[in-house]
Amino acid sequence: MGDFVQVHANKGKVKVNPLTGERLARWLEAQFANFREDLPLWTGLARTLPGLILELGCGTGRILLPLAAQGCQILGVDRETAMLLRLRTRLADTHPPGQVFLLQADARALPLRGRFRLILAPLNVLAHLKDSQLLELFTWASANLAPDGLLAAELPAPGHLAEPLEQGEPIDTFLDPQTGNPVQVSARTELSADGHRLEAMWFYDELMPDGSANRYLLRHRYWVRTPGQLRRLCRMAGLKAVQIFGSYELDPFGPSSPLLLFLAAPQQISDPSAR
Incomplete structure (x- = not known):
């Protein structure tokens, strides 16, 4: 899709919802x-x-x-x-x-x-x-x-996981096929000291028509x-x-x-x- 729009989640309180169910299936498919x-x-x-x-x-x-x-x-x-x-x-x-x-x-x-x-x-x-x-x-x-x-x-x-991802600029973006709203994805990862376990947090920000954003979180352990x-x-x-x-x-x-x-x-x- 077009240009990324940075969401500044650190300004004020942002409610983070778990990404689950039908929304998870729909968004991962998209x-x-x-x-x-x-x-x-x-x-x-x-x-x-x-x-x-x-x-x-x-x-x-x-x-x-x-x-x-x-x-x-x-x-x-x-x-x-x-x-x-x-x-x-x-x-x-x-x-x-x-x-x-x-x-x-x-x-x-x-x-x-x-x-x-x-x-x-x-x-x-x-x-x-x-x-x-x-x-x-x-x-x-x-x-x-x-x-x-x-x-x-x-x-x-x-070797590909040696550098952790720090939440910042979006790494992906797509359109919600149901609403047409843009969704941008960012991530934060942390590799354990022994290099055997990776903790990942995937942030999905749905950009609403009024300029606000709804944030959803998907956690994974690899x-x-x-x-x-x-x-x-x-x-x-x-x-x-x-x-x-x-x-x-x-x-x-x-x-x-x-x-x-x-x-x-x-x-x-x-x-x-x-x-």
Whole structure:
């Protein structure tokens, strides 16, 4: 959208509301509507590994819908009721019965069994899990992947988080699709001394027609892991083959990589760049 408008929240008392429910689903869908950098990776993996797909943290369908459009059979899991309601509305009458399934559940305790060819966890979904919870999920994935299946996930890159974000100039902006009001996003982050835990506060300021602003807060805690720590957890869970990359284009992972992408499987992984 156009120019940013700085909101000076330190002038006077500003009521901060939690960002939850339908507003959370609507705003995150709008905020990430044009983010497509990772789609070629996920759709490419789906073409390489035809079969039943599980997406963890499917949200309102940013990735699920393109996968369904290319004919994939997919199960989308999310813990947020409002996310799945919006996704069901988007799916209505667009896909044949038996192609797309939705389940409200938490990735920390998945109430299902299957033989998935591909399990996807985009955009730091797994970073919300503690080591014990991630190990439990990896163990579940090892038991529920097809013999030639693959777990693919994006996590924060440790080196990319070294500089904390200080709340100040907005880092993103979008329009609320319901009201048309601009919403600007700023953030404040703090990395623990051991570099293992990142506390993030995301501030969403809705700019009203009268010039005022309504502020909403979304808090997240991310657990940050090195490639070595991920490999150890995977081995403990029975995921024997692990590959780690530093970009959606599968560039080698290094200290300055903007993200950490890892692929894990019960057995040897074929070269993903050959898809």
